[in-house]
Amino acid sequence: MEEIKRINVLDKGFVELLDTMPSHHMDMAVVSAARVSYLMDSKGEDKDKFLVGFLLQHGHTSPFEMAEFKFRVKAPVVVWWQWVRHRIAEYNAQSGRYVKYDDTECYLPDKLRQPSKHNRQASDEDKLVEGQEQLIKMMKEHYEKGLKLYNELLEKGVAREEARLVLPGFAMYHTFIVKMNCHSLMNFINKRNHRDAQWEIRQYAAVLEEFFKEKMPWAHEAYLKYYKGVDENIEG
Amino acid sequence: MEEIKRINVLDKGFVELLDTMPSHHMDMAVVSAARVSYLMDSKGEDKDKFLVGFLLQHGHTSPFEMAEFKFRVKAPVVVWWQWVRHRIAEYNAQSGRYVKYDDTECYLPDKLRQPSKHNRQASDEDKLVEGQEQLIKMMKEHYEKGLKLYNELLEKGVAREEARLVLPGFAMYHTFIVKMNCHSLMNFINKRNHRDAQWEIRQYAAVLEEFFKEKMPWAHEAYLKYYKGVDENIEG
């Protein structure tokens, strides 16, 4: 990986693609795994690409586990809360017990959405709340009070792990390293880049899909045809 | 399971042992698995108990995966945040997108602890913060303001998934069903009923260990002898 590409998400978050395995032509890792052959052994682009589609169409997902993505992601807790429920992945997190939360590390939405009509637990990105500027201002002021109290508790000698209780916890940004294989990534995107998912995690899932499409154009094409929508599972 | 036993934890949380597999004599599930025999086939208590210890002593952990616990747990997000990092388990969570948070469902500590001397990220349960009553009162008032603002946002039409950003997120109670096999449970207890773990999750881990000891006395005895302390991994 010559250079790390970062895409900004929400007001202060981001996704960086830190590394991939293999480092180039990731689609060929699927092909080689299916043929149990050397990496990058090709039978010609047409046959190779056809194989990727054929595998996914017939549910042969194990070769897709041979391509791996490593991301560095900064996201609010409300997003991680849902993300870490995906268990086929590796995570390393910046610790809120170890490191003091920074004053500026709160997610403040720039728009407030109404509940969705079609799904009781979701919100509707086209239905904004009236008077939202005022409400967002109130949220921001409340955040600031929480951060002030947090700092006060620290000064009085309260341990970091405990003082954080007064923070607007769901809004606090944490940075994680996340490693996922392509099979698990497709499952993640399918469930989270979805209108039923919370709007915030969807923004991250959309960026992951962008990286997926860029690095594995054949697999992404197969995903759209044979996988997307097949299995949907939302927790909250 | 005739009756469900509940043990209260923290100010408003609890652990209930909902179910076990097998329903009785769980230690014998380990024995039977190791012998690949019928459930409850015994060679006499002495030999059976010896086998449980022998297996753990020699790292034969797979038979311990054949005994299963199902808990219903109410705990604040700060605890779940660490708990769900244990990936060899099954989780079902009450959704904060779906259900409105209740006014009284915040964890308020009754004591404020100083950082631990021996571990930068932990707190010390013997070193309390001076003037803590006043600080706890300030925390409570801040919680109440957050909950008031949350309700106000809901009234203005903001979706639940978004309004919760102003809550004291780490303090909010959520209820989960958690299923863990005995191997994974021993790993959980070893890491979380530990002085380096956050005090709050340690209270839950101690209750889990109590249930473990009650239901699998042989395995628990073996755990204390051969497993405890062996592998420690704290995230935060």
Add this chain to the structure above:
Amino acid sequence: MEEIKRINVLDKGFVELLDTMPSHHMDMAVVSAARVSYLMDSKGEDKDKFLVGFLLQHGHTSPFEMAEFKFRVKAPVVVWWQWVRHRIAEYNAQSGRYVKYDDTECYLPDKLRQPSKHNRQASDEDKLVEGQEQLIKMMKEHYEKGLKLYNELLEKGVAREEARLVLPGFAMYHTFIVKMNCHSLMNFINKRNHRDAQWEIRQYAAVLEEFFKEKMPWAHEAYLKYYKGVDENIEG
């Protein structure tokens, strides 16, 4: 579980349902998990059953992980070879290093099938090989020679783990304890009780589906409607 039910499979194999979690009304474990409620809390049979279908239809598979099956299975290595590739399960196996293989523990097919027309790697149960009685007799004689040589090697002092190399390894029966949650079981049945799966493992998967249907009639009905055929993955 009052009594263990055994169903015979192939010439000398079997599946026993050793235990389930919960022990009764397993469908209600899915319902309770989805509601994060006490076990067996019902809103009436119609609503409960509807919920099971709704969950699977919308890909909410996690509540299905709260129902658990434990089987004792005797099957030839050719079946285990494929079975153990399912990683979301717990296994305990009778060891061929520890226990001497018994003379009668070989799987001998009673019919010999031709390759399938529609799938190069499968066989066709309707297209039997001509002269198969004679061929099966030759197989049996070759098995016997292998077992004789195995015993001879043991007598000469060769370790069991090494002597077994001369056995008809794919045909040797092994007994395992297998624990699978309902989600993983549905995945197993979907892939293995399938015309593209090897005929032998299909016989086992069909028995597992029978137990599944008996113990979780609502989930099985939902499986047939919303899950079956969706994701197919055959290894060999």
Add this chain to the structure above:
Amino acid sequence: MEEIKRINVLDKGFVELLDTMPSHHMDMAVVSAARVSYLMDSKGEDKDKFLVGFLLQHGHTSPFEMAEFKFRVKAPVVVWWQWVRHRIAEYNAQSGRYVKYDDTECYLPDKLRQPSKHNRQASDEDKLVEGQEQLIKMMKEHYEKGLKLYNELLEKGVAREEARLVLPGFAMYHTFIVKMNCHSLMNFINKRNHRDAQWEIRQYAAVLEEFFKEKMPWAHEAYLKYYKGVDENIEG
């Protein structure tokens, strides 16, 4: 990876290191994950190396999951039989249903070992069986008869998946692609490059340890100090 390195194992097997993640300085993936920082961010070699040891000493194994190895391995079924029980890994296998077994693809030991005195299920590499040349010759002849019968069955029209029953199954070579993260690899090496493991799989585990040591010298040093021997689990 510029060039793929192959190490031969047993009479016809091998291990190739196909790919790693990251492609260079794999130890730094552990360091970066623990610091949740950019890949390859260093605080100087002394501090970086110290951190790797500190993490393993205190059971912080999750950063080790961020380094990944991909192998191509040719091994007899008796080895795979034990290997695939390691579930935290990805596998793709050459299929014996799809591809005809080749005449020369049997593992024939060059030495025959006696059972171990200290472990009933193992063999002792220093205690060879008397008259082993003659016994090995008999094994070879029996293999040849099995392969001859296999070919005869195929000629008569028996499907490949069924004809293989007469082969010396445990001795048949299969090629797999195996992907394992460093945490899972350490667990594998700890259990399989061990005197209680079957001699054959130990040869493979020793090669994996060689690759591990070459690619992650710091982690390997920490492994020897803090992990090796801690947790032992042998199946068979």
